[in-house]
Amino acid sequence: MTVVAPRFDAVIHPPPRLQICGLLAVVDTMEFAAARDAVGVSDSVLSKHVKQLEAAGYVKVQKATIASRQRTSLALTPEGRRAFDAHVAELRRITGGG
């Protein structure tokens, strides 16, 4: 039985955003710099993609000042996880993965 209703999500599909979500789906929370390096983009590009995911309500951004340094961490919202799972399900359907 299918757990999520497959639904193609244009906000998630672009490579950088698919990667961000894929990472967050596994680690639950990750810092801005780590995500930027993992995705392999510049600060501005990551910032812009995160902003779109945030605007869609898929990612939650937490800014904290730790040890005098600004730390921004990212995490999927429950809705973001649902959307991601649904998108992945749709990808599998499209690509013949069941």
Next chain:
Amino acid sequence: MTVVAPRFDAVIHPPPRLQICGLLAVVDTMEFAAARDAVGVSDSVLSKHVKQLEAAGYVKVQKATIASRQRTSLALTPEGRRAFDAHVAELRRITGGG
């Protein structure tokens, strides 16, 4: 063991092209009109996407005049199948599907 080397392919990734490849991966060959309807795009749009897949050497286009009517059928080339499989593998890797 991995059968294909995961490799993100920008030619395949865009939704319409991912769909076209996904369809061809299953049916081996499909007519232009059937693909257009399955993907849900206009003639011109399908034609343009197919052209890109063809330019990349991923899809083979065969035009035949059958019963006085032009019939264009599409099929994945061996290289197209490899590229599609590799892209799908990469998507699974990114999306945490192994």
Next chain:
DNA sequence: GGCAGACTTTCCGACATGGAAAGTCACGGG
């Protein structure tokens, strides 16, 4: 008050996309 760190925004130029319309090409009809 000035400086550094960590992001954000703004400013572009380069492409990618899709729909509509015009263009091809090969019949089949009149």
Next chain:
DNA sequence: CCCGTGACTTTCCATGTCGGAAAGTCTGCC
């Protein structure tokens, strides 16, 4: 023979998206 039709293909356009670079914002430290 010329025309209309079917099945695509190209061209024309108006948007949109992307990414890099540079400037801007904020906060805490010196």
